[in-house]
Amino acid sequence: MNNERNTSKVAIIGTGFVGSSYAFSLLNQGIANEMVLIDINKEKAEGEARDLNHGLPFSSPMKIWAGSYEDCKDADLVVITAGANQAPGETRLDLIAKNIKIFKIIVDEIMKSGFNGIFLIATNPVDILSYATWKFSGLPMERVIGSGTILDTARLRYLLGEYFELDSRNVHVYIIGEHGDTELPVWSHGTIGSQPLQSYFKKDNDKIKKDLEDIFVNVRDAAYHIINRKGATYYGIAMGLARLTKAILRNENSILTVSALLEGKYGLDDLYIGVPAIVNRNGIREIVELDLTEEEMKKLHHSANVLKTAIKPYFD
The missing domain is CATH 3.90.110.10 (Lactate dehydrogenase/glycoside hydrolase, family 4, C-terminal)
Structure with missing residues (x-):
C-alpha cells in the first residue's frame, strides 16, 4: 500500500448506476483528492467525468478524469462496481457465472498495472466476487474487502x-x-x-x-x-x-x-x-x-x- 503520497487516489471500475452514484458521493463528501473513472464504454466514463468536474466549484478540490487500467498503478483504492446487474426475478447468486468471467479480466488488467493498494468490491454476488478477487489478485486477504452487509x-x-x-x-x-x-x-x-x-x-x-x-x-x-x-x-x-x-x-x-x-x-x-x-x-x-x-x-x-x-x- 502506498502510504508515502500526500494525495488519496480512488479508481472506480464501472460507471453504471452504482459507480457513478459512488463517484458523486465521493465528490459531495470530499473524501479523495483524485478519482479516475474506468469503463469498457470509454465515452460513458468521459461523460461522467465531465459532469462531475462541473460540480467542482461547489465542492472541495479534486482531480477527476476518465482513464484506463494503467491508472490503477498508484491508486490507494480500486473500487469495482462493474458487472451484470440483478434483473427482476433474479437472485444475486444467479449472477455468479457471468460476473466471475468479467472479474477475471478486470482483476488481471488491474494487477498488470502494478496496483498494490486495496480492493473494494461492490458487484453482486459480492461475497463470492470478493473471494474471486482475492484469488485472482494474489493480494493479502486484508486488502480485499467486499461491501458485504x-x-x-x-x-x-x-x-x-x-x-x-x-x-x-x-x-x-x-x-x-x-x-x-x-x-x-x-x-x-x-x-x-x-x-x-x-x-x-x-x-x-x-x-x-x-x-x-x-x-x-x-x-x-x-x-x-x-x-x-x-x-x-x-x-x-x-x-x-x-x-x-x-x-x-x-x-x-x-x-x-x-x-x-x-x-x-x-x-x-x-x-x-x-x-x-x-x-x-x-x-x-x-x-x-x-x-x-x-x-x-x-x-x-x-x-x-x-x-x-x-x-x-x-x-x-
Whole structure:
C-alpha cells in the first residue's frame, strides 16, 4: 500500500448506476483528492467525468478524469462496481457465472498495472466476487474487502429508527452472513443508544418480536422491492461505499459489516462473508467475533454453506 503520497487516489471500475452514484458521493463528501473513472464504454466514463468536474466549484478540490487500467498503478483504492446487474426475478447468486468471467479480466488488467493498494468490491454476488478477487489478485486477504452487509445493516437501522421513532444513527444492530437471501440479524447484540434492544420489549413482547421479524424480512427483500419499482438499487450502496472509503483513507479503525475472509472465526474457513470488522488504512485490521446465540450461529453456518456450495464449481 502506498502510504508515502500526500494525495488519496480512488479508481472506480464501472460507471453504471452504482459507480457513478459512488463517484458523486465521493465528490459531495470530499473524501479523495483524485478519482479516475474506468469503463469498457470509454465515452460513458468521459461523460461522467465531465459532469462531475462541473460540480467542482461547489465542492472541495479534486482531480477527476476518465482513464484506463494503467491508472490503477498508484491508486490507494480500486473500487469495482462493474458487472451484470440483478434483473427482476433474479437472485444475486444467479449472477455468479457471468460476473466471475468479467472479474477475471478486470482483476488481471488491474494487477498488470502494478496496483498494490486495496480492493473494494461492490458487484453482486459480492461475497463470492470478493473471494474471486482475492484469488485472482494474489493480494493479502486484508486488502480485499467486499461491501458485504453494510447496506443491509443500514436498511435495518433505518427501519428500526422509523419503528421506534428514533434517529437511525442511534440504532446499532448488525446484519451478517451472505449479502442475499440467507443473511440474518444479530438481535442478541442490538442496542439503541447504550440500551440493549431487549429492554424495549417491556410490553407486547410477542408483538414487538413479530414486528422486528417483519422488519428484517423487509430488509432482506429490499433489493427485490426496489428493483421491481425502479430497475436497480444504487444510492444506498453508493453511500455505503463512500462510508467504507472514508474509513480506509482516513485510517478510522471503524467497525463496519463488510465481506471479509474468515480463517477460523465463527468456526468458518476459506470464504468471504459479511461480518463486523475493523477497517483502516491497511484494509481489514481485525474480524470482530460476536458471541452469537445458538440459533444465530446455526443461521450463519447455513448462509456460509450456501455460499460455499455456490462457489465450489469455480474454485474447487
